[in-house]
Amino acid sequence: MEILNSLLSGFSLALTLTNLMWCLVGVTLGTAVGVLPGIGPAVTVALLLPVTTKVDPSGALIMFAGIYYGAMYGGSTTSILLNTPGESATIITAMEGNQMAKRGRAGPALATSAIGSFVAGTLATIALTFVSPLVVDVALSFGPPEYFALMVLAFVTVSAVLGGSALRGLTALFIGLGIGLVGIDTQSGTARFAFGVPQLLDGIEVVTVAVGLFAVGETLWSAAKDYKVQESVMQMSGSIWMKADDWKRSIGPWLRGTLVGFPFGAMPAGGAEIPTFISYAMEKKLARNPEEFGKGAIEGVAGPEAANNASSTGTMTSLLALGLPTSATAAILLAAFQQYGLQPGPLLFVNSADLVWALIASMYIGNVMLLVLNLPLIGIWVKLLKIPKPQLYAGILIFATLGVYGMRQSAFDIFLLYAIGLLGFLMRRYDFPTAPVIIGMILGPLAEAQLRRALAISQGDWMIFLHKPLSATLLAITVLMVVGPWLLRKLKRT
Amino acid sequence: MKYLHQSLRAGFIAAALFAAASASALDSVKFMIPANPGGGWDQTGRSLSASMQKAGVVKNVQLDNKGGAGGTIGLAQFINTAKGDGNAIMVGGMVMVGGIILNKSAVNLGMVTPLARLTGEYEVLVVPANSPIKTLKDLVDKIKADPGSVSWGGGSAGGTDHILAGMILGAVGVDPAKVNYIAYAGGGEAQAAILGGHVTVGVSGYGEFAGQIKAGKFRALALSSDKRLAGIDVPTMKELGVNVELANWRGVFGAPGISDAQKKELIAALDTTVKSPAWREVLTKNDWIDVYLAGDAFGKYVDEENKRIGDILGKLNLKK
Numbered sequence: 114m115e116i117l118n119s120l121l122s123g124f125s126l127a128l129t130l131t132n133l134m135w136c137l138v139g140v141t142l143g144t145a146v147g148v149l150p151g152i153g154p155a156v157t158v159a160l161l162l163p164v165t166t167k168v169d170p171s172g173a174l175i176m177f178a179g180i181y182y183g184a185m186y187g188g189s190t191t192s193i194l195l196n197t198p199g200e201s202a203t204i205i206t207a208m209e210g211n212q213m214a215k216r217g218r219a220g221p222a223l224a225t226s227a228i229g230s231f232v233a234g235t236l237a238t239i240a241l242t243f244v245s246p247l248v249v250d251v252a253l254s255f256g257p258p259e260y261f262a263l264m265v266l267a268f269v270t271v272s273a274v275l276g277g278s279a280l281r282g283l284t285a286l287f288i289g290l291g292i293g294l295v296g297i298d299t300q301s302g303t304a305r306f307a308f309g310v311p312q313l314l315d316g317i318e319v320v321t322v323a324v325g326l327f328a329v330g331e332t333l334w335s336a337a338k339d340y341k342v343q344e345s346v347m348q349m350s351g352s353i354w355m356k357a358d359d360w361k362r363s364i365g366p367w368l369r370g371t372l373v374g375f376p377f378g379a380m381p382a383g384g385a386e387i388p389t390f391i392s393y394a395m396e397k398k399l400a401r402n403p404e405e406f407g408k409g410a411i412e413g414v415a416g417p418e419a420a421n422n423a424s425s426t427g428t429m430t431s432l433l434a435l436g437l438p439t440s441a442t443a444a445i446l447l448a449a450f451q452q453y454g455l456q457p458g459p460l461l462f463v464n465s466a467d468l469v470w471a472l473i474a475s476m477y478i479g480n481v482m483l484l485v486l487n488l489p490l491i492g493i494w495v496k497l498l499k500i501p502k503p504q505l506y507a508g509i510l511i512f513a514t515l516g517v518y519g520m521r522q523s524a525f526d527i528f529l530l531y532a533i534g535l536l537g538f539l540m541r542r543y544d545f546p547t548a549p550v551i552i553g554m555i556l557g558p559l560a561e562a563q564l565r566r567a568l569a570i571s572q573g574d575w576m577i578f579l580h581k582p583l584s585a586t587l588l589a590i591t592v593l594m595v596v597g598p599w600l601l602r603k604l605k606r607t
Numbered sequence: 608m609k610y611l612h613q614s615l616r617a618g619f620i621a622a623a624l625f626a627a628a629s630a631s632a633l634d635s636v637k638f639m640i641p642a643n644p645g646g647g648w649d650q651t652g653r654s655l656s657a658s659m660q661k662a663g664v665v666k667n668v669q670l671d672n673k674g675g676a677g678g679t680i681g682l683a684q685f686i687n688t689a690k691g692d693g694n695a696i697m698v699g700g701m702v703m704v705g706g707i708i709l710n711k712s713a714v715n716l717g718m719v720t721p722l723a724r725l726t727g728e729y730e731v732l733v734v735p736a737n738s739p740i741k742t743l744k745d746l747v748d749k750i751k752a753d754p755g756s757v758s759w760g761g762g763s764a765g766g767t768d769h770i771l772a773g774m775i776l777g778a779v780g781v782d783p784a785k786v787n788y789i790a791y792a793g794g795g796e797a798q799a800a801i802l803g804g805h806v807t808v809g810v811s812g813y814g815e816f817a818g819q820i821k822a823g824k825f826r827a828l829a830l831s832s833d834k835r836l837a838g839i840d841v842p843t844m845k846e847l848g849v850n851v852e853l854a855n856w857r858g859v860f861g862a863p864g865i866s867d868a869q870k871k872e873l874i875a876a877l878d879t880t881v882k883s884p885a886w887r888e889v890l891t892k893n894d895w896i897d898v899y900l901a902g903d904a905f906g907k908y909v910d911e912e913n914k915r916i917g918d919i920l921g922k923l924n925l926k927k
Binding site: 155156159160162163252254255256257298299301302311315381382431435436437438439443447448456459460521522523562566570 | 643644649650653657672673674675676677679680683709710712713755756758763764765769787788789790791792795796798799800802803804805806814817818819821822824892893925
């Protein structure tokens with residue numbers, strides 16, 4: 114009851130005209146930076162930090178939070194339409210979503226991602242309102258051994274995206290693991306595979322690789338292929354809105370995606386990418402017709418899109434409840450709080466209850482605004498696909514180049530983008546899937562860091578993974594997932 | 608004709624005003640921030656440039672973020688593009704000194720013109736509230752008994768936190784190479800590892816842990832300052848018998864090859880700025896400690912830091 118009262122008073126604050134305006138500005142900006150690759154929510158909030166000297170805390174924080182979760186709505190747009198992920202958390206969306214667009218179903222793909230984001234954002238905000246202390250406690254019990262066990266589990270689920278041939282899929286995965294090694298090793302400070310190039314010391318950006326493989330590689334491939342066979346423009350077949358069947362197929366993935374995404378966001382090393390992988394793998398396992406995956410299955414868009422949105426709200430949970438920034442944007446939001454002399458954490462709910470509850474209430478409002486903002490935009494976005502192919506491909510290349518340059522203002526990154534684009538072209542030419550590269554690149558370094566941390570803490574004792582109940586359980590689940598199906602078949606035969 | 612005459616006259620007046628103003632203020636200063644938006648250097652650069660404008664010593668500022676490799680990518684660009692430019696300022700600090708050594712960078716701080724040290728932040732050692740370790744002495748006893756059993760959670764390898772951990776081991780007579788240091792990428796991840804009890808002790812800038820200390824989730828064991836800090840009830844390492852002092856300082860540098868007159872002009876502008884109310888407010892807001900030191904004295908300090916940090920990185924087996 115006390116929570117409801119606090120929430121109501123939060124709404125009364127968030128519903129003032131000024132705060133509604135800040136909320137709208139935030140979610141609109143968020144959608145915009147989500148659409149553009151290269152400029153993400155973290156940089157946007159950082160550049161807007163100076164407004165803290167002019168705007169009152171509730172207005173500024175409502176706007177900043179809006180930018181953060183708004184970016185998750187916008188990020189899916191370019192993934193679906195142009196195969197150019199605006200954020201790393203929408204890379205998986207590009208896989209299924211762009212296939213849907215190619216089959217004339219861009220409208221339903223955009224709609225399921227917008228509505229899924231709304232469902233996930235709202236459910237996750239409800240979770241943030243009522244169960245955040247609980248979630249945060251669970252998140253804290255994850256140390257290096259538990260994270261490593263979780264990464265092993267994630268690696269096993271990767272098989273869902275490997276494609277038809279295990280050999281080709283694993284080759285792609287190992288290319289990703291290799292790219293992930295480039296840069297300064299966090300644990301020892303040693304440079305690896307940097308070849309004396311200072312720009313490589315900080316590693317290679319995931320978004321650069323994703324845009325290179327997906328957008329540039331795809332464009333080169335299509336250009337080479339279409340040179341002979343003149344294809345017509347991508348046609349929109351059927352309605353741009355979701356049909357009854359689309360709704361039925363989306364609801365389950367939305368809910369499951371939320372369930373996976375929220376706790377991951379609250380975890381200090383969870384992030385928004387891994388839950389999208391897990392959600393995708395889960396939907397493929399549960400789907401009535403898994404063979405449709407890779408050819409534009411709506412479940413493969415609905416689930417990951419819900420997961421990345423829920424995870425960004427999960428991040429707000431550990432930021433508000435514990436003062437822990439679990440993503441780059443959260444770290445800058447923390448700086449914004451500090452500009453006002455506020456310290457997120459347990460004391461924030463006591464000392465600045467009004468502000469916290471206004472912020473939480475604004476997240477409910479912001480999600481509604483985003484839905485209203487994004488649904489009508491779909492009609493405009495799909496018109497992009499009516500652009501004739503040569504112009505569309507040229508546009509994608511310009512968009513990809515500008516975006517990657519914008520991330521670090523580095524000419525070297527553009528060279529890298531096109532080198533990776535060429536790799537993507539060759540992979541497509543010889544039928545290698547490209548998504549495992551990204552997954553290897555994200556999971557590999559995380560798994561390595563957690564493994565080495567765990568072993569450093571245990572002073573080299575591998576048993577640490579079995580002594581900790583949580584990591585032992587996770588490893589047991591992994592073993593079951595690998596051996597289980599085989600065992601079942603064995604049992605059935607006898 | 609009359610109109611032309613008027614606008615000419617207006618132009619002359621404007622030009623005259625312009626000339627008068629530039630005698631006391633720099634027209635435009637280009638700031639190189641060798642980090643991505645959001646971090647400590649970015650905040651330093653942004654608040655310093657705003658304070659310089661408010662203090663009336665600079666009219667226009669232009670900021671350029673160029674992050675990466677401990678700031679050495681930004682440093683290289685600054686050296687290449689700003690040579691001889693009396694209106695260029697680069698932000699830097701202790702982390703860059705370490706970054707240059709660790710990355711075996713082709714460029715170094717000897718190639719730019721030291722202007723001033725601005726702010727400092729001291730490091731704090733913390734344990735989770737339920738830890739059996741109550742004091743710095745408990746920690747030192749544990750280190751002496753078995754250095755490997757004490758895991759230190761902090762920022763990236765070779766950074767300020769790692770350096771401090773190594774210095775503490777050295778100060779209590781244990782080989783710094785034995786430090787069991789667990790590097791975390793972001794402040795949030797390290798804090799979570801400490802809160803969850805996954806590492807023995809946490810080390811970071813005081814500001815980063817202040818919230819958890821005030822909330823009673825962390826117990827602060829000691830600060831790395833030379834004397835107690837106003838308003839912070841935490842003893843220093845020195846007064847507890849561990850002879851270590853370390854500040855993560857941030858400062859500004861001028862372009863390579865600027866004239867003495869240009870250097871003096873920039874330092875004069877900084878002298879005025881650090882005394883201005885705008886800058887004072889920035890310091891309090893961010894919990895930064897004023898360690899202003901300008902000109903040749905700062906140049907000497909950078910040289911000393913270079914030697915001291917190179918030394919400890921060597922002992923940590925990080926300098927290859």
